[in-house]
Amino acid sequence: MGSIRNYVVLLCLLSFAFFLSVSGRPATFLEDFRVTWAESHIRQIDAGRAIQLVLDQNSGCGFTSKRQYLFGRVSMKLKLITGDSAGTVTAFYMNSDTDTIRDELDFEFLGNRSGQPYTVQTNVYAHGKGDREQRVNLWFDPAADFHTYSIFWNHHHVVFYVDDVPIRVYKNSGKAPFPTNQPMGVYSTLWEADDWATRGGLEKIDWSRAPFYAYYKDFDIEGCPVPGPTTCASNAGNWWEASNYQALNPIEARKYRWVRINHMIYDYCTDKSRYPVTPPECLAGI
Template structure:
């Protein structure tokens, strides 16, 4: 059996174990209560934004490692100045928070829309990579995924890996494996970063559905963090970057990447150059 077929069998086995989360029972609105609409069965959620407020929601549970899939449909143009998000974040920022981001930046045309990714470890970020969309993200739902293990974090778009960040055997290279994270969604604007919003097109909407996870639920016992992974690690706990994934990441970078912190002279340091050299 070749490597691809072996991975396909593992992928099918893994995705078969994905569990659907319900937006009514498993997710709580954190701000913009009047700007969130959930379907009666809890399978869909809409976040809205106008001149008065955007909106945000988070999972009730915390997780330490796992796969997280969200189906998202973005604002229709012209939605410049808007930011739709799907991300993981440790809820206690006082501890020096960890975070992995998908931020979808709106534009005045589909060609201007961007997939913005970032990683924050112990409160240290500036690891942005940005991509053009290989499709129109406003007409249909598309699947965005994190696959977070003790060895690496992978970002996927419709099952295609676009980015990896790997844990290295170097104490200077921080990796998010100490703190559990919740899953967050939001719709907001940041004029300092991406420009003014055309409020004539408000209200804006971001649509979420088919929220699936296969992850280790975590909990805190004082200063200690426990998770079900410690009790019985699942097989994916040990999966590392596969050759075909690395090749696909390089291809996606070549075709769609518009910004990479690894080539930004203002952000490259000795430590940054090491982590960039080990992440395609």
């Protein structure tokens, strides 16, 4: 009986260890990330549990995860630039880092003139093809406090979340490219883009207000690290492939419709000047 009990305990410990290897946890910045450019413009605060990104006339900055991941969910809490942030872009995205056939899932927060709503632009690149922009005006002030921004990605769909509200769904329709095979790293940048970021480039950055600051905390990656366990790489038994993660649940679907009705300001799917024929992925629903 004792040997059986010990065997069961061992199995439990091994299962728990595997769970930790594929599931996420709030981490310090240096546990999972490294600076990609302008290290002097990224400052760790709260003992590395949060960071400050700085943009001034000398440089923006950026960082990336130390590993790449195949499917799962990535979340961060961001507090964006306060006041007049026109011409700035704070980006949080996933990228396969492959030139001509890259896969990429983008959150881009487009700065505003004081008093105007912040716009979040999402985009999906699959097998090197992008130009799938959607824009949503946020229904709160994202510079006043931290909010959670998440990218969920499995074989069935990609979902972009703001807090617990889905703002974008990109289905694997089978009729258009979908990112299924290439692992992606997690990236973030803060940079100047006043040639397009605010009102199509009409609003320029006001450098008299520099430096500009964006804040990040609660870095949470729940996914398959690559290279990793073979069971993880093959997605066998992972929670993000379960049947209840293959489509939005009814509560999420209601929230998604609310966003599209009340806060969406641009959707490439309905832009007939760019796409006289509706792209096939736009007909896939949610």
